[in-house]
Amino acid sequence: MRITDVVEITKPIASPIRNAYIDFSRMTASLVAVVTDQVRDGRRVVGYGFNSNGRYGQGGLIRERFRDRILHAEPDSLLADTGDNLDPGKVWAAMMSNQKPGGHGERSVAVGTLDMAIWDATAKIAGKPLFRLLAEQKGVEANPRVFVYAAGGYYYPGKDNSALRKEMRSYLDRGYTVVKMKIGGASIDEDRARIESVLQEIGSDAQLAVDANGRFDLETGIAYAKMLRDYPLFWYEEGGDPLDYALQAALSEFYPGAMATGENLFSHQDARNLLRYGGMRPDRDYLQFDCALSYGLVEYLRTLDVLEQFGWSPARCIPHGGHQMSLNIAAGLGLGGNESYPDLFQPYGGFPDGVRVQDGHIVMPELPGIGFEGKSDLIRVMRELAE
Numbered sequence: 001m002r003i004t005d006v007v008e009i010t011k012p013i014a015s016p017i018r019n020a021y022i023d024f025s026r027m028t029a030s031l032v033a034v035v036t037d038q039v040r041d042g043r044r045v046v047g048y049g050f051n052s053n054g055r056y057g058q059g060g061l062i063r064e065r066f067r068d069r070i071l072h073a074e075p076d077s078l079l080a081d082t083g084d085n086l087d088p089g090k091v092w093a094a095m096m097s098n099q100k101p102g103g104h105g106e107r108s109v110a111v112g113t114l115d116m117a118i119w120d121a122t123a124k125i126a127g128k129p130l131f132r133l134l135a136e137q138k139g140v141e142a143n144p145r146v147f148v149y150a151a152g153g154y155y156y157p158g159k160d161n162s163a164l165r166k167e168m169r170s171y172l173d174r175g176y177t178v179v180k181m182k183i184g185g186a187s188i189d190e191d192r193a194r195i196e197s198v199l200q201e202i203g204s205d206a207q208l209a210v211d212a213n214g215r216f217d218l219e220t221g222i223a224y225a226k227m228l229r230d231y232p233l234f235w236y237e238e239g240g241d242p243l244d245y246a247l248q249a250a251l252s253e254f255y256p257g258a259m260a261t262g263e264n265l266f267s268h269q270d271a272r273n274l275l276r277y278g279g280m281r282p283d284r285d286y287l288q289f290d291c292a293l294s295y296g297l298v299e300y301l302r303t304l305d306v307l308e309q310f311g312w313s314p315a316r317c318i319p320h321g322g323h324q325m326s327l328n329i330a331a332g333l334g335l336g337g338n339e340s341y342p343d344l345f346q347p348y349g350g351f352p353d354g355v356r357v358q359d360g361h362i363v364m365p366e367l368p369g370i371g372f373e374g375k376s377d378l379i380r381v382m383r384e385l386a387e
């Protein structure tokens with residue numbers, strides 16, 4: 001068997017929203033297809049992938065570098081020892097040949113996008129949902145019921161606190177028990193008023209997480225920590241620059257509640273440095289590494305090994321990104337849950353049709369691969385690319 005083609009298209013996922021750092025008015029994402037010569041249920045096996053929001057499409061890197069490394073590799077060198085399926089680890093090694101270590105830049109997004117498609121193809125060839133395949137490989141029991149929380153609460157032209165409350169209420173109406181909003185894109189007094197307004201709205205029906213998107217310097221991060229600790233929040237996310245581990249450690253001295261970070265760390269080495277130097281607390285904090293931005297699941301498995309080495313449970317991981325790939329990892333390998341953007345970044349995010357959030361959880365359907373075929377608006381754009 002072999003991979004016969006790798007195709008990429010860069011698609012807009014623009015919206016008028018803004019966090020504390022960027023707006024999404026020109027945001028794009030790469031959609032990729034990895035075409036194989038295999039046929040299952042009368043259809044050619046094609047694996048699909050896309051990168052999460054926030055880092056733009058990676059068409060240049062995918063088309064000019066990584067695609068060729070896959071297609072020029074000796075086909076048998078990409079296969080499992082059984083010879084009847086791909087080995088995602090070997091495809092990963094082919095993509096990363098002749099790459100220096102460190103300085104991860106955005107090549108990790110290009111590789112993560114392709115890696116998603118390779119795992120999709122691999123699980124489809126095996127005829128199983130990816131989460132079942134992962135649990136089997138690891139020798140653990142899969143749990144198809146996954147915690148999800150609703151991320152939104154962006155700054156938006158003309159959006160006042162009543163619109164923010166209405167947005168959060170709509171997430172509760174859709175079954176979520178944790179909601180997230182942005183902070184750091186307004187004054188601290190305004191943000192306090194926004195938080196109080198949302199807390200009043202959700203009452204005891206749900207909990208609130210807040211996300212500063214890495215905006216704060218140490219002084220501002222501490223000022224926010226002191227303000228935020230007045231409230232029973234689910235977590236305080238990404239206060240300062242993602243690579244400033246000393247800042248993260250200092251913030252935790254001022255914030256006794258749960259903190260979350262990691263969506264902008266793109267390698268297991270960066271993850272390890274966060275655990276070494278970031279003062280993160282394994283009994284309460286959350287890690288948000290997103291495989292689609294950070295060299296894919298082959299690398300995420302290394303990151304999970306690092307966690308284990310440092311005494312962290314995979315249950316402390318709730319990845320960024322809101323895609324079905326991380327849902328599979330959560331269900332297969334026991335992560336604590338996954339992000340979800342109920343109203344944003346469609347058709348890429350979200351769940352297969354018919355999956356409903358109940359009591360803050362979804363149940364994974366038994367679809368071969370990642371499950372894209374179960375989401376009609378998504379599989380339509382995927383098939384336009386390669387079938």
Ligand SMILES: O=C([O-])CC(=O)C(=O)O
Pocket residue numbers: 019053054151211213263320321339
């Ligand atoms: O606004 C963004 O870039 C997305 C983000 O941080 C999140 O989902 O946690």
Ligand SMILES: [Mg+2]
Pocket residue numbers: 211213237238263320
């Ligand atoms: Mg975030």
